[in-house]
Amino acid sequence: VNVESIVVAAVPSTSLLGVIIYLLKNPEKAEKWGALFARGFAGLSDASERRSVSGEIQSDINTFAKDVTGKVDASILPYGIKIKWEKSDNVSYESFVSEGQVVVRMRNHRNQARNLALATVAYVQAGFLPDARPHFDQEVSNAMDTAMARKILLDRRRSDALSIFNKEMLTEQTPMAARMSKIMQDLDAKGLFNEMLLREMADLGKRLTGIAPTEDSRKEIRDFVVFCEKLTEKEPGEDVSPDFKKKLLRVSIVLIAKSKTYAERGVMPHLNWVDKCLKEEMDSIYICATGPHIRAARELDALLQSYQSVRRIAEHSEKVLGQKGEIVNGICIVYHRLA
Amino acid sequence: LGRLPRKELRAVHDNDLEAFLERLGILEAIKEKHLTCASCGSIISLENFGGVFPIDNNVGVVCDRLECMAPLLRNKGG
Numbered sequence: 375v376n377v378e379s380i381v382v383a384a385v386p387s388t389s390l391l392g393v394i395i396y397l398l399k400n401p402e403k404a405e406k407w408g409a410l411f412a413r414g415f416a417g418l419s420d421a422s423e424r425r426s427v428s429g430e431i432q433s434d435i436n437t438f439a440k441d442v443t444g445k446v447d448a449s450i451l452p453y454g455i456k457i458k459w460e461k462s463d464n465v466s467y468e469s470f471v472s473e474g475q476v477v478v479r480m481r482n483h484r485n486q487a488r489n490l491a492l493a494t495v496a497y498v499q500a501g502f503l504p505d506a507r508p509h510f511d512q513e514v515s516n517a518m519d520t521a522m523a524r525k526i527l528l529d530r531r532r533s534d535a536l537s538i539f540n541k542e543m544l545t546e547q548t549p550m551a552a553r554m555s556k557i558m559q560d561l562d563a564k565g566l567f568n569e570m571l572l573r574e575m576a577d578l579g580k581r582l583t584g585i586a587p588t589e590d591s592r593k594e595i596r597d598f599v600v601f602c603e604k605l606t607e608k609e610p611g612e613d614v615s616p617d618f619k620k621k622l623l624r625v626s627i628v629l630i631a632k633s634k635t636y637a638e639r640g641v642m643p644h645l646n647w648v649d650k651c652l653k654e655e656m657d658s659i660y661i662c663a664t665g666p667h668i669r670a671a672r673e674l675d676a677l678l679q680s681y682q683s684v685r686r687i688a689e690h691s692e693k694v695l696g697q698k699g700e701i702v703n704g705i706c707i708v709y710h711r712l713a
Numbered sequence: 714l715g716r717l718p719r720k721e722l723r724a725v726h727d728n729d730l731e732a733f734l735e736r737l738g739i740l741e742a743i744k745e746k747h748l749t750c751a752s753c754g755s756i757i758s759l760e761n762f763g764g765v766f767p768i769d770n771n772v773g774v775v776c777d778r779l780e781c782m783a784p785l786l787r788n789k790g791g
Binding site: 401420423424427428432436439440443451452453454455456457458459460461462463465466467470471472473474475476477478479480481482488491492493495496497499500501519538539542543545546 | 716717718719720721722723724725726727728729730732733735736737738762763764765766767770771772777778779780782783785786787
């Protein structure tokens with residue numbers, strides 16, 4: 375038996391099996407490749423042209439949604455998007471009027487930036503934080519949608535679509551909506567939009583499912599978004615641990631940023647703060663640090679892991695914007711108080 | 714496997730647009746620029762047509778500005 379020939383014959387089939395498993399696990403990638411392939415035939419067949427448009431959009435948005443779902447919380451973007459093409463021979467005035475469905479225009483793939491911007495707006499309006507959304511007032515809702523749509527387009531590196539979005543969606547913001555959008559952009563630059571704001575909104579949505587929104591709940595969420603401004607306006611080298619203590623949201627954020635405190639007293643001041651938060655029944659505690667302060671965050675984290683009264687929910691590291699506008703490593707560790 | 718449930722966004726491609734509008738009975742009105750955007754009031758043509766929606770047993774249209782389409786898509790598309 376020629377072992378070498380068996381190995382040579384087995385490699386392609388093993389590779390093929392690997393590719394098949396990869397595509398089954400990542401259908402968005404298969405969709406992207408299918409769309410690119412269809413683009414080659416777009417001039418020859420309408421079906422290929424449609425496939426090229428819808429496949430790429432679906433792949434871009436669904437890849438992003440799956441990433442957020444996997445890394446943060448499944449209820450932030452619980453759905454993907456599917457473009458369903460309307461065919462003229464299936465539609466009549468009567469059926470259209472009675473079915474109550476919106477139909478949007480998608481342009482040729484050469485104008486894919488506009489198609490993607492439109493699909494992103496549609497997707498965010500209908501599929502972003504669906505459980506929590508009824509509890510948002512209009513300005514919070516608009517600011518959230520704007521921040522998420524921008525995030526999707528930036529993540530997919532579609533500056534052409536982002537440019538259309540910025541030009542056509544941000545023209546008539548109220549001063550408060552513009553302020554909220556700025557807060558969310560700044561939070562995102564610090565890695566806290568997904569990790570803190572959206573995580574809290576996702577948790578809130580789960581707790582409030584089936585409960586009618588009230589003016590109080592809408593006001594509290596609005597206040598929480600404005601409270602987040604404190605996190606974005608922190609001065610360099612300043613240790614702040616702002617907390618938000620209301621009926622629905624009880625959140626404390628421990629921002630470790632002062633080397634002098636750590637050099638003199640280690641993490642004890644932060645640990646004391648966490649103890650105080652737990653006594654005051656804060657539900658979520660976020661420990662955040664950048665650059666050299668990550669060491670202190672890790673030390674605090676190690677101490678908290680021995681606490682019986684909290685559960686470590688997540689840890690997230692990424693490059694974030696530092697206090698002086700530089701790109702630095704950042705960390706955010708999430709704890710929940712056990713009832 | 715590895716796939717999120719998906720929400721549908723109903724769309725008509727440029728290649729099918731005129732036939733689709735014809736079936737809805739609004740192609741001529743658009744060509745003759747008799748319809749206006751339900752959001753901003755601008756005149757709708759084949760160039761700036763953005764979408765169509767049912768309203769009060771009738772057909773409404775919006776232009777292709779994202780700002781005009783967004784309210785329409787809330788809880789309906791995506």
